Amino acid sequence: MKKVFDVIIVGGGPIGIACGLEAQKRKLTYLILEKGPIVNSLFNYPVNMQFFSSSEKLEIDEIPFISKEAKPKRNEALEYYRRIVTSNKLNIHLFEKVNTVKKDSEFFRIESEKASYEASNVIISTGFYDLPNTLKVSGEELDKVSHYYKDPHFYASQKLAVVGASNSAVDAALECWRKGAEVTMIIRGPEVGQRVKYWVRPDIINRIEEGSIKAYFNTEVSEILPKEIVLNTPEGKKRIENDFVLALTGYMPNFEFLQSMGIHLSDDEKKLPEYDPDTMETNVPGLYLAGVICGGMETHKWFIENSRIHAKVIVEHIVNERSVPAV
Known part of the structure; x- marks a missing residue:
């Protein structure tokens, strides 16, 4: 029995x-x-x-x-x-x-x-x-796209797009930038998330303001291509060069x-x-x-x-x- x-x-x-x-x-x-x-x-x-x-x-x-x-x-x-x-x-x-x-x-x-x-x-x-909460865009299935982030060394010397503005996205953006990645953040809202760790949020804001990390606010990813991503920005569609995408959207x-x-x-x-x-x-x-x-x-x-x-x-x-x- x-x-x-x-x-x-x-x-x-x-x-x-x-x-x-x-x-x-x-x-x-x-x-x-x-x-x-x-x-x-x-x-x-x-x-x-x-x-x-x-x-x-x-x-x-x-x-x-x-x-x-x-x-x-x-x-x-x-x-x-x-x-x-x-x-x-x-x-x-x-x-x-x-x-x-x-x-x-x-x-x-x-x-x-x-x-x-x-x-x-x-x-x-x-x-x-x-x-993961997917982006639901064409190209999300490409090998260059990940919804999980592990180690910044992987992205050294690469053009990296980080989608999101939460703790995971901010940590990834800062760590990868410090390991030599060219980091662009794609943020759907008007600012970095208010729930970001209080000792980290000023750091990412300062890096964005000084231009070390590029950020597009009020922006969403429209399409992911092998060597580019297409963004819907307040000024219209924009294409940027890209090697990897970290879609850290929860x-x-x-x-x-x-x-x-x-x-x-x-x-x-x-x-x-x-x-x-x-x-x-x-x-x-x-x-x-x-x-x-x-x-x-x-x-x-x-x-x-x-x-x-x-x-x-x-x-x-x-x-x-x-x-x-x-x-």
């Missing part, structure tokens, strides 16, 4: 790990399924990325996070969360993508690329970093996956998933959301420091409401 887990956690990021820790403390049978390495999304962040949050606000389960600076770097976060997983011997399967989650009359049936499982409860903690949750499980989404552009904020349980009994996935298209609403509490809230509800013995 197949083992039925008390809870299966889909997503092994910081909040998924926090849910696993809480389930382990409460003596629940659990399994974390992660499609990549430990904290896959953080692993795919730029190599030099620095968090907006201070290290203590990235801590989970009150486990101290010590970093060299007040705001830790990507490599420090990877080390922190990896050590939590390994030191606590969390039950986690890596490089195992979940394809479907279906509920029958009694249990959830979870099908991954490698195996099938049954669970009384499921926590979805998959974040929003997997699906990301979105996998709404199709949520809907396939029966989770209701709001009808407006926010696509907010339906859940009880007191328990994090969705409209599907026994199915919970944790972390940034709760925000729908409002991807700035939830992050590690304000969604760490989800783990305790969810597991407490599972223990109290699902006839799982408390300890």
